[in-house]
Amino acid sequence: MPARTRTKRRSSLPPLKLSTLLPSHYNLRPDEVNTVACPDCQTWQRIMGDKTKTIRDHYSTDLSGAELGAGQRDTRCPSARRIVEIDVTIAQWAQQVEEGSTQVAARRPTKVLRKVPTPKPAALHQLAPAAPTADSARRASEAHRARCAECSGTETCPTGLRLEGDVRVLRYREPQRVAAQARAEQEQRRAERRRAGQESGRRRAEWAGVRLRVLAADILRELPLGGAVGPIRGVEVPADHEDTREVSRARAEARTEQAIRAASPVRCEAA
Incomplete structure (x- = not known):
């Protein structure tokens, strides 16, 4: 320039x-x-x-x-x-x-944390079917024979033969399945007992940590307070069978009538 x-x-x-x-x-x-x-x-x-x-x-x-423009x-x-x-x-x-x-x-913004999307449950048609058992296979075979026109007392269609074969195989494997299910249930009960024991141990440890403070608070609560007023005594409850509400109302009316008579000008002039 x-x-x-x-x-x-x-x-x-x-x-x-x-x-x-x-x-x-x-x-x-x-x-x-x-x-x-x-x-x-x-x-x-x-x-x-x-x-x-x-x-x-x-x-x-x-x-x-x-650099200046025209007229600038x-x-x-x-x-x-x-x-x-x-x-x-x-x-x-x-x-x-x-x-x-x-x-x-x-003041600079921190890193934006994306919200984790909530997992959506699978639809019914997407769920894996339950493992077949001998009882479910037998019911499926009986339902097929009741609906199938080719299955009769002496003849069976290929689908019926396959279902009957599944029934035989599952009946053979049924003891193994029952034993595996019993072992899984037993392991689950053991895990629950372990968790319960750990919880009780944790509670005992927490109580051991605050036990002395609780005992000290109980001892201080039992000590009498110096210079304190004794317990407040309320109105004694009548021991008779009178209706306390009616008695209270009658006494209040009597006090009101006595106050009216005391403030009456007629009584003042007579005096």
Whole structure:
């Protein structure tokens, strides 16, 4: 960009204090050029001067003559050559920048954890059929013979023969299946007894941990309190067979009538 005529006049705006800006809007690193974000045009500008610090003389658009459009004028920024007061030390500025970066890192969203979809139960036609037994095979064979027209007392269709063969095989394997089922049920009962024993052991360990505190609380509860008032005694319950509600109502009416007579003006004049 070609050089431009710069003025030595200072900006009429009040001095800009760095303590009023965010730490991310200026740079005070000793090994770099001190810069500040112009509060008017929002562009980064150098901080010029040795004794009196000022913002570099710049324009609002900061464009060259070739880049300006037709009828567009490049105006001087109001904060050009504005006095800058560096009222923040480098250590303070570095600490503010570190604290700001820590807060920004804490505000960043954490990793999104996808919700595990709830498993859907399988449909009825997708469920695996139960293992056949000798009884279920026999019922299936009898139902087939009752519906099949080819199966009679002396003849049997191929499907009927297959079902009868399944019945024979399952009857042969029935003792093994019953024994395996009994072993599985026995193992399940053993596992339940082990879990019950572990639960009782855990409860005993918990009670052993709080037993002394419970005993101390019971002893303190039985000790009499110093300076305490004795138990509150309520109205004695009548031992006769009178209707306590009717008696209370009659007594209340008598007290009301006595109060009316005491406040009656006729009685006062007579007295």
